[in-house]
Amino acid sequence: EGYNGAALAAKEINAAGGIDGFMFEVEKFDTKEMTPDAVLSAVERLKATDNLGAIVTPFGSLSGFEMDYVAEIGVPYMVAANSNQYRSIITEDPEFYKNTWSLAPSYDAYQTELPKVVNQMIESGSFAPENKTYAIIGSDNPYSMPIYEGLKKAMDADGWEMTFDDVVPPVEINDWRVMLSKIRENPPAVIINTEASSSNAAAFMNQFMEDPTDSLLFIQYAPSVPEFVDLTKENSTGVLYNMLGGPISAKVSDRTKEIGEKYAAEYGYDSSIYGYICYEMVYLYADLLKEVGDPSDYDAINATLAETDKEMVHGRVKFDPETHLSIQGDGYLPIQFYQIWEGDRVTIYPPVYATGDSRTPPWMAN
Amino acid sequence: MSLLTVSNVTKSFGALRALRGVSFDVHRGEVLGLAGPNGSGKSTLFNVLTKIPVGPDSGRVVLDGVDLSGLRPHQIVRQGLARIFQTETDFGALTVIQNVLVALPRGIGRDVRLYALNLLEDFGLADQADRPASEIGVFDRKKLMIATAMACAPRVLLLDEPAAGLSKPEVGAMAKLIKQINRQDVAIVVIEHVMPLLLDVSERLVVLDFGEVLAEGLPGEVVRDPKVIEAYLGSEAQAHA
Amino acid sequence: MPEPILNVDDLVTGYGRQPVLHGLSLSVLEGEALGLIGPNGHGKTTLFRTVSGLNRAWSGQIRFMGEDITGLSAAQIAERGLVHVPQGNRLFPQMSVEDCLDLGAFSPAKRDNGAATRDRVFAIFPRLAERRKQRCRTLSGGERQMVAIGCGLMGQPKLLILDEPTLGLSPRLKGELRDAIGAIIETGVQVLIVEQDPEFLRRLTTRQVYIEEGRVREDFDAGSLEHDKMMEMYFGLR
Amino acid sequence: MTRTLVFPALFFGALALLPLMTDDSYVRHIAIIALLYAVVVSGWNITLGFGGVFNFAHLALFAIAAYATGILTKTYDWPSWTGIPVGIGASVIAALVVCLPVLRLRGIYVILVTFGFGQLCFQFVLNQRELTGGNFGFVRIPPLKLFDYSFRSDGGIGYYYVALLLLLITVVLIHRFVHSPFGWRVMALRENEPYAVARGIALARVRLSTFAFSAIFPGAAGAVYAQYVRSASPDMFGFSFLTIALSMLLLGGVGTIWGPIVGALVFSVFSELMTPLGPGRYLVTAVVIVAILRFFPKGLSGIPEAWQTWRKRAHAGRDVAPQP
Amino acid sequence: MDFADGALSAFRAVFASGLVLSSLYVMIAAGLALVWSTLGIFNFAHGAIMVIGAYVAWTVSIDLGLGQVAGLVAALAASALIGVAVNRLLVQPFLAQPNIILITVMTTLSGAFFLENSALLIWGPRIKQLEKIVDGNVFLAGTAISGHEAVIIVVAPLMMLALWAFLRFSWTGKAIRAVAQNREFAELSGIRPERMYAIAFAISAALAGFAGVMLGAIRFITPTLGADPLIKAMIVVILGGLGSIPGTILGAYLVGFGEAVSTYFLGAYWTQAMMFFVFILILVIRPNGLMGRE
Ligand SMILES: Nc1ncnc2c1ncn2[C@@H]1O[C@H](COP(=O)(O)OP(=O)(O)OP(=O)(O)O)[C@@H](O)[C@H]1O
């Protein structure tokens, strides 16, 4: 989908005559099974490509180890996920990785914002907990674990009491029943699951709904993937999730609406976040090229890239020189909370981008 | 003088009691014949003596004063108890001489290849030394199996039906070979249904039936034992012998 | 001269690149019991395997009851009534004696007579009746040989091929087996037997053929002078 | 003697000159990976081909060596030249551990238990995230350095020669193995286990030695691999590495010295050429593997022989294939 | 909540979850066990056949809207056909070779890759799901499970029982076993081995297809849907032992309940590792599986 998004953008730009006479061509480099040597092969093939302008990708590998190689080539490298991993490598030597820039922000906000949103729901009356208890499930991968740890801290700091805590391994999980029944023994007011895989999360949602407890359900990120709704259908109505660096709802953002429609028209189905972002990456590169004029002058382009300050589909992008991530927070890329309602994704937070109000999930309507 | 002493050996497979307390002695330098109906436990006896694949359930086996119960199968071989199997077996991918070389114990001297060639010479296999074992004839493979057993420098050699399926002239050759080996001060226990060979080579005969020793003694006497005739020989066959 | 029931003509076959039979010809005449003898590894088993379809003929022709069966599958040949009891067989190790025998009459045409044939087998080999529920792998060598022949009979053969049926059997069982085969011949089944024991053959068969190096060497009638000479020459036996 | 050395000399000579002919770093990368695979697969051939033991933990040894190297040289700051000894040590120890249960098992059970061992390691790597980086892999392993010469410089040419040297050592060691009493004992056990034991071969000792010996190669290759790609990933325990290596082995020919090497080189190039096909390449690869197994059961190294057979038969004028 | 109550509800949850898992494993292992325990061939493409079965059912019943029955029939037919093809292309040509075990591991693995990637090319990477054959939930020992799963709990053991009876009593079943035990003797008895292999593989694959359809309604259909269950089924049949259908059943319930118990007491985190560890341990103690013979 990332490739489709980028290809779509390139096609439009070319149709408009290109930039300073340069035409865009998007080539796909498959990292095969993502084994280290396959990723490296892809990089080597990239290196051998003539007239390479920039690399755009959601992420090159889970571990981010490819950055070293890309840094040696020097070509502008834009990523849009896996921020923690990229940040941890870049902060060691931001100057060395001067070509790598992430359109996604730091994931720190994932760790802190939830209690605020829950409190907002309590204030607005859509959530009336009997007590301040919560259950939490972590997923053991370097992406989810900090979020899981951070959320525990944030909830505890806000006076919530933990009733259940478990961590699942990063594999396919089809049976959540044993865990759910442990949770049901002592129903908490809020259930938090940081499972990042959409199908695992969907299985959790469905099995939760077999015998729901009187709890608010929050699943971090996974429900944002389109197929989550396909797989859970009406079961998912009422679930909360959040996303950083996701496109702002088409209801309040024309840009999102425009790209989404174009994408759907071109490929016949809705894009996930990566289609939007890669589309934007190509346009961002077009801007850079316009300014620098010479696609082979990597240093100039990288320098310009570093100065980016642009309103994009997911908010205002400006890079942090320390981490090379997009800045998160007020005025920049927002963290958005959504509630799924009959298949629609209603943005409920932050208020500026909200498309609706939070509601009491149907299973706890009484 | 007893070289190998087998006392009260038993072995069961589930409900089947294949050996029910077998005892006998093998004397230094003799050829002992072992006969008995099919399924009477002869091969099983060889199996438990050599612990291939497993040893007896109970009972004692002593070779030249050494109790074999604590030893692993390959150590038993090194102790001087070697066997051949009922069907021809060899390491088909190795050459004839390599078949012998792997069986030689360490420290036999420097020129192991010459030693192995001499051994093959004794068995008339020297001219085939460098052919893969899988390519030689049936009778040669039987002889090779005995040659490799001899490479282990045994003091007692256990032969399981060495003449099965051989034609008459080959049976004769096999008998000669057995006697020749015996002259090198190797005691031999031979299981055989081919009576001419058994009666030709053995100095004493033990007959097993249902996992027990049915008769034991000089061949001429044993074959006239009515119990042996009834269980093993059958009336006519005895007349032949 | 009676019509041959089995006719093997100029048969060549072998393993891999190595020929074992070099143009072997042989026939079994109507009504006779034929015995084959010869040294080890000279192709007797190979001949039988080729006749029964387990091995493929490189060249030459095999006719059974007037029909060319060269190249048919073993199952097809068995259905036509040419049944081969192989050498030193393991049978179906995990099955009971009874199931094993039943499968001998697998082809639908033979299933109907299965029960009757089985009774006949049990009549010839009463020991098998006692052990009908026992698994084949726990049988003794002699019993296993009986089951193998029994399975052959279940196939309702016109010609039964036996490959070294006495291999590894005790003298007593050998005698019993010989009587049993004699009884089978009495019932009108024709046999073709390979055996290392010339005495055994002489008592069962009406004619013996000597096979060496993949060819039929000589052909005699039992009891003739040449026959005795051959026995002496090759077997050192009078 | 001199004649038998001609082919190996030509082979290694040509490989040694390869970097002089092209300095395309992409070609070099593929060559390095292919050489390392050749070493790993040759090592596998010892247990699987010569030993007849279906050790499906072999690639796990490779991964273990990579992790051990990475963890010790990065987390514990061991000098980078210790990588290869560390890799070999870790791999040999792990091989001895896998070998213990295998001593009692046979056939498919060996495959499953050894595969299970790999999965166990995989789970362990996932679970010990602090140590191993979890499912994101262990990254930024320090590259190999000797006397201030970083092997990363000059387009990785150093790695190329290290890998080539490893392969040369591999060939020499395996050649000696095949012509030694130890090698014959290993093959004797493959041919017939009870018979081998009946001839005084110590099953447990020989088998443990076989595993330990075969583990040297993935150990060394795993270390160099980790230092070259600078990461170790849990995928290395998965099916995809395993099938790649197994395809190489079967493609080249099991139980021969050159088979696995030819297999590894040919397969690496082949699978790189196929990359543009996208997912379709898996279809082609699968078909090719099955076809090779079908028509060249002895692998590529069996082709000359198959060709001879065919010629002979064509000369003899026989048309029927005399296979039973 | 007091302790006894807690223990009881823990027991219930473990029981329900274990029963559902076990039944799933029984169902998936059935087809695998058929070719493994009779012919001694381990079909690594079994999981992939399951996947194709599920996809075909999806195309017919949901995409084309022809309904569940048509979907099931199409899935069974398609998977049986694939089974025959697997046998014909990946097994038969190699039977004469000495290291048949290794070769069939390789060929069926290749087959699995082929099928999985074909599925990816044909149906795309997007997750799909089938409809449940019965709606609503059922309470089992106080724990909610879907009606669909209740059906599986009942059907799976019946399937295994039928398979056992088929192999034990029918002519075809006996002949399949005979071919596996002694191919040449079977041929001499008038049994056609190729036909028996084809039948066994067709039935086995149809069972896989059925399992795929059942699974596709409670799990999500992706090209790798079969991978995880295949590994579990593999453990199940191996634990059961070669040639033992009752052993396979025992293995399935052991693995299923073991997984549930371990998830409850050790957490999901260690369960996977635990499974492999116990698996290796059992094989070391009983090298031929729990109820296996040599
Ligand atoms: N591994 C085993 N499992 C079960 N039963 C066995 C096993 N090995 C042997 N038996 C049984 O033990 C008995 C003795 O067998 P054994 O092979 O010792 O007989 P034998 O005297 O050598 O017969 P033959 O003369 O036919 O070779 C037989 O009934 C046989 O079926």
Ligand SMILES: Nc1ncnc2c1ncn2[C@@H]1O[C@H](COP(=O)(O)OP(=O)(O)OP(=O)(O)O)[C@@H](O)[C@H]1O
């Ligand atoms: N499967 C095989 N592969 C290769 N060669 C074989 C095979 N079977 C038999 N041979 C060879 O074919 C030749 C003839 O063997 P065959 O078994 O037909 O002889 P035979 O006369 O039946 O001997 P015996 O009296 O020992 O049964 C022998 O040299 C043997 O080594």
Ligand SMILES: [Mg+2]
């Ligand atoms: Mg015996």
Ligand SMILES: [Mg+2]
């Ligand atoms: Mg023969």
